Ligand SMILES: *[C@@H]1O[C@H](CO)[C@@H](O)[C@H](O)[C@H]1NC(C)=O
Ligand SMILES: *[C@@H]1O[C@H](CO)[C@@H](O)[C@H](O)[C@H]1NC(C)=O
Ligand SMILES: *[C@@H]1O[C@H](CO)[C@@H](O)[C@H](O)[C@H]1NC(C)=O
């Protein structure tokens with residue numbers, strides 16, 4: 001019995017999608033707080049067509065997510081929530097949220113920060129708007145963050161600078177204003193950076209000399225002066 005439990009706890013279980021629009025996630029022991037946060041996120045992002053059922057948190061059956069097909073289904077659309085059960089606290093945690101090309105119309109809620117174990121967030125190509133909550137800086141192990149191609153506005157919060165484990169940072173094609181975040185020059189582990197469309201006053205682009213690992217850089221539509229260091 002105990003052995004079986006350990007075997008279950010050690011397996012990282014991934015959301016199983018049948019077709020594009022119906023997904024079921026099964027795992028064991030996702031904390032209620034994370035399940036509640038997921039529900040709140042779905043609601044705030046405007047996923048009215050989702051059916052989000054919690055069957056059994058103790059068995060780590062998070063629920064069923066159904067997304068009504070948008071008017072023009074996008075073959076590259078993806079909705080995946082991944083949970084990992086190999087943590088030392090013997091609990092399963094949600095480690096990845098991929099919601100791509102789903103036409104989501106809402107906003108990004110602060111409750112996202114309650115999913116403290118997140119490593120990957122991709123909200124690529126939706127219609128999400130509003131400001132980025134400062135709580136986004138709370139993820140100790142976030143390595144992939146893409147907010148690319150949405151309608152986010154306001155400043156890029158300085159709290160994002162706390163995400164020292166980021167490898168990929170993509171915030172291009174939004175409506176941000178203010179300054180280009182200086183903190184990106186401290187992310188020495190960064191390999192991919194895409195940043196564009198920040199409407200502010202002319203300013204120097206942060207010096208990226210320290211980011212020796214950078215492999216891909218995309219910049220565009222910035223009010224910047226590129227300066228030689
Ligand atoms: C997020 O966590 C805070 C406390 O850390 C709690 O007050 C709040 O209810 C949580 N929200 C959700 C949606 O779980
Ligand atoms: C929920 O958990 C209980 C107790 O562990 C178990 O008997 C029941 O089969 C579970 N239900 C589902 C739908 O997994
Ligand atoms: C996060 O994304 C990276 C790069 O796409 C991938 O290699 C990794 O497996 C993902 N991790 C999780 C937990 O989804």
Ligand SMILES: *[C@@H]1O[C@H](CO)[C@@H](O)[C@H](O)[C@H]1NC(C)=O
Nearest residue numbers: 087088116117118139140141
């Ligand atoms: C972060 O990663 C470390 C090393 O893998 C792990 O021990 C820790 O539990 C993780 N913490 C969170 C909040 O994901």
Ligand SMILES: *[C@@H]1O[C@H](CO)[C@@H](O)[C@H](O)[C@H]1NC(C)=O
Nearest residue numbers: 153154155177178179199200
């Ligand atoms: C950015 O835009 C918001 C409205 O979306 C405005 O209130 C704010 O003053 C702008 N900030 C800058 C620095 O232009």
Ligand SMILES: *[C@@H]1O[C@H](CO)[C@@H](O)[C@H](O)[C@H]1NC(C)=O
Nearest residue numbers: 175176177197198199200221
């Ligand atoms: C940038 O901001 C200025 C002042 O707020 C505004 O007049 C201009 O239309 C904006 N440009 C773009 C491309 O949004």
